[in-house]
Amino acid sequence: MKNRKVKVGIVGLGRLGYRHAENMAFRVPHCELLAVCSVVEEEVKEAQEKWGIPYGYTDYDKMLENRELEAIFIASPSRFHCEQIEKALEAGFHVFSEKPLGLYLEEVEKVEKAVSRHSDKVFMLGFMRRYDPSYAEVKRRIDSGEIGEPVLIRCYGLDPAGKLDSFLRFARDNYSGGLFLDMAIHDLDLARWYLQAEAEEVWAIGGSYAYREFAELGDAETGAAMVRFAGNRIGIFVAGRNCVHGYHIETEIIGTKGTLRIGTVPERNHVMLFNEKGAIKKCFEGFLERFEQAYLKEAEEFITCILENRKPSVSVRDGVESTRLGYACKESFETGRLVRIKS
Ligand code: NAI
Numbered sequence: 001m002k003n004r005k006v007k008v009g010i011v012g013l014g015r016l017g018y019r020h021a022e023n024m025a026f027r028v029p030h031c032e033l034l035a036v037c038s039v040v041e042e043e044v045k046e047a048q049e050k051w052g053i054p055y056g057y058t059d060y061d062k063m064l065e066n067r068e069l070e071a072i073f074i075a076s077p078s079r080f081h082c083e084q085i086e087k088a089l090e091a092g093f094h095v096f097s098e099k100p101l102g103l104y105l106e107e108v109e110k111v112e113k114a115v116s117r118h119s120d121k122v123f124m125l126g127f128m129r130r131y132d133p134s135y136a137e138v139k140r141r142i143d144s145g146e147i148g149e150p151v152l153i154r155c156y157g158l159d160p161a162g163k164l165d166s167f168l169r170f171a172r173d174n175y176s177g178g179l180f181l182d183m184a185i186h187d188l189d190l191a192r193w194y195l196q197a198e199a200e201e202v203w204a205i206g207g208s209y210a211y212r213e214f215a216e217l218g219d220a221e222t223g224a225a226m227v228r229f230a231g232n233r234i235g236i237f238v239a240g241r242n243c244v245h246g247y248h249i250e251t252e253i254i255g256t257k258g259t260l261r262i263g264t265v266p267e268r269n270h271v272m273l274f275n276e277k278g279a280i281k282k283c284f285e286g287f288l289e290r291f292e293q294a295y296l297k298e299a300e301e302f303i304t305c306i307l308e309n310r311k312p313s314v315s316v317r318d319g320v321e322s323t324r325l326g327y328a329c330k331e332s333f334e335t336g337r338l339v340r341i342k343s
Helices: 017-026 041-051 060-064 078-090 105-117 133-143 161-173 178-183 185-195 292-308 316-335
Strands: 006-011 031-037 055-057 071-074 094-097 123-125 150-160 199-207 222-229 233-243 248-255 259-262 273-275 278-280
Touching: 006 017, 006 060, 006 292, 017 031, 017 041, 017 071, 017 292, 031 041, 031 060, 041 055, 055 060, 060 078, 071 078, 071 292, 078 094, 078 105, 094 292, 105 316, 123 292, 123 316, 133 185, 133 248, 133 259, 150 161, 150 185, 161 233, 178 185, 178 222, 178 233, 178 316, 185 199, 185 222, 185 233, 185 248, 185 316, 199 316, 222 316
Parallel strands: 006 031, 006 071, 031 055, 071 094, 094 123, 150 233
Antiparallel strands: 150 248, 199 222, 222 233, 248 259, 273 278
């Protein structure tokens, strides 16, 4: 057990998959990255040569035939998650999947059944914010009663304007679920986690203000959703893709006896420049920088769960419920109506 290593194959070597792969190759204890897979052959070759990975695939099904592997790590585009999760489970592997669990209710409900059928396998979903030190500390402090009963959560999830061009190029060919299912999904999960309540109704609005292209894609550049959770608890979610100062992830939880906040100013370090423009701090540029530790910790937890034969706290149910809420936000945004959520 002390020297045992879990042999992992990863699918998807893009913006996030590359980082996950690098973490598993070098930084996650008791983990051996044995195989990499992507439809882009150059990505596979580069990873193999750079990190000395023995197996490379451009066909996911072929990777699943490799019986040396024990676990599959999915970081492909969201529309493939459910199908790839189910195939990996059926082939006898432990599975980690990036968020969101899926893009449609039917597919997430189907994949939940597949996870139940394979209850001897570890399944984990990439809601990495739960493993970020600040978000984890806030959870502990809420649970210890420090702010009394949590009654309201306010979340900002804003992507940097600097990455907008590359996002628009990507979005034209890859349906990601839209602003609420793709971006706000982390906040929707955190709200359920912190409030310990499910959503009952939602009203969402949004638009395209600086970039008309989002409207052409049927999506919003900036949007907001107001959600009533069970017990009349309140959720306010702001999501956007045109944040000019950088990557801004901010969360506030108001309780009956106090308030906790995370990331009010998304400062990347302790440096401040004083000049004729004033006192200036640089902000985070993107998710890889802000959640560097969280991506590492979630992968460590996945591997540890396999070694200790236990289940992670992020379950497939969290994936189903967050997708249900994200989908209701999308429906409300598209129809302009208040949407009641059936559980
Ligand atoms: P990306 O487009 O940069 O990379 C996708 C990768 O998957 C590429 O290597 C591509 O060649 C490969 N691929 C595409 N179709 C494939 C197929 N059928 N079989 C095998 N490989 C295939 O995407 P990105 O930004 O890395 O996102 C990947 C996933 O991670 C998405 O589901 C996204 O929602 C999620 N994500 C999660 C974040 C988080 O904070 N937890 C942040 C960014 C992305």
